[in-house]
Amino acid sequence: MKLSKKSEYGLRALLELTLVHGKTTLQRHDIAARQHIPLEFLEQILLTLKRAGLVSSRRGVNGGYVLIKQPNEITLGQVIRILDGPLAPIGCVSKTAYQKCSDCPYANKTRCPVQQVMGTVRDAIAGILDHYSLADFAAGSPKG
Amino acid sequence: MKLSKKSEYGLRALLELTLVHGKTTLQRHDIAARQHIPLEFLEQILLTLKRAGLVSSRRGVNGGYVLIKQPNEITLGQVIRILDGPLAPIGCVSKTAYQKCSDCPYANKTRCPVQQVMGTVRDAIAGILDHYSLADFAAGSPKG
DNA sequence: ACTTTTGTTGATAAACTCACTTTACTTTAT
DNA sequence: ATAAAGTAAAGTGAGTTTATCAACAAAAGT
Numbered sequence: 595m596k597l598s599k600k601s602e603y604g605l606r607a608l609l610e611l612t613l614v615h616g617k618t619t620l621q622r623h624d625i626a627a628r629q630h631i632p633l634e635f636l637e638q639i640l641l642t643l644k645r646a647g648l649v650s651s652r653r654g655v656n657g658g659y660v661l662i663k664q665p666n667e668i669t670l671g672q673v674i675r676i677l678d679g680p681l682a683p684i685g686c687v688s689k690t691a692y693q694k695c696s697d698c699p700y701a702n703k704t705r706c707p708v709q710q711v712m713g714t715v716r717d718a719i720a721g722i723l724d725h726y727s728l729a730d731f732a733a734g735s736p737k738g
Numbered sequence: 739m740k741l742s743k744k745s746e747y748g749l750r751a752l753l754e755l756t757l758v759h760g761k762t763t764l765q766r767h768d769i770a771a772r773q774h775i776p777l778e779f780l781e782q783i784l785l786t787l788k789r790a791g792l793v794s795s796r797r798g799v800n801g802g803y804v805l806i807k808q809p810n811e812i813t814l815g816q817v818i819r820i821l822d823g824p825l826a827p828i829g830c831v832s833k834t835a836y837q838k839c840s841d842c843p844y845a846n847k848t849r850c851p852v853q854q855v856m857g858t859v860r861d862a863i864a865g866i867l868d869h870y871s872l873a874d875f876a877a878g879s880p881k882g
Numbered sequence: 883a884c885t886t887t888t889g890t891t892g893a894t895a896a897a898c899t900c901a902c903t904t905t906a907c908t909t910t911a912t
Numbered sequence: 913a914t915a916a917a918g919t920a921a922a923g924t925g926a927g928t929t930t931a932t933c934a935a936c937a938a939a940a941g942t
Contacts, residue, residue, distance in 0.1 A: 654910025798939030
């Protein structure tokens, strides 16, 4: 049940971009310095976020990164799915990346107890993370 | 945000023990066969559960494993913590195994946004898993 | 006593993932 | 041209996951 460093750094990076959204761009090393993220690892993460369409960048001397969408249009759930994969604790309860369990004795039959509980866990996690936007995140609001 | 095979197998094994609780004991290979768990891996898991005081075992010809506590006294949260460690997505929001983040720019200062959200996620997960007992699990009830 | 059936323990290991690092570009502004 | 920036892919070392194997220890039945 763990969040990877990759996702954590990704969220922190997007937080910084949210704080300057509409005002200026931020360069890799600015983000890295402000959030204590290893520079080269951060590059990788920003690149993934770029491919996913969350940020855009400009090369060259006065380049840097900017958010491509409005902060209230990006949820933490989206970000974590991009960087870490599905939120669900187990493939057979994922809604965005369902995978049937190959060797489960309950597979395709009556409903599996594990599937049942983990389904509610998934819904709880997604319920929070998919309703919590970058805007909420930056504001530090306790609930989405 | 993933559940390990170890925990999944552990839950499935305890499920079988719950189903026969008070009636009979179950041997390793019975559990393994019923839930499609690799036998030697299962041994390891049962041993961990034994050390944690959830099950006991008897050797010899009519030996096997039994639950040591009542099924409604064991929660899925306990089991997963034993086999997988803390439920919290990140060390600094764990209640059973807190660890302060070493290199977070918000460490010890004002409350960290990441910590804030992940705290609510932890509470949601623990809220489900710590109120869902093996008895509920075996009954297949949709809510704990 | 002896043998069989079982559980216990520790060592080993393949496969994979995580968290970076390195290297080699390409683009842009001046 | 050149220096500052981002792009891209591959490499790496440590650790975790998911097992497997073999030797050992205890209990039951004969």
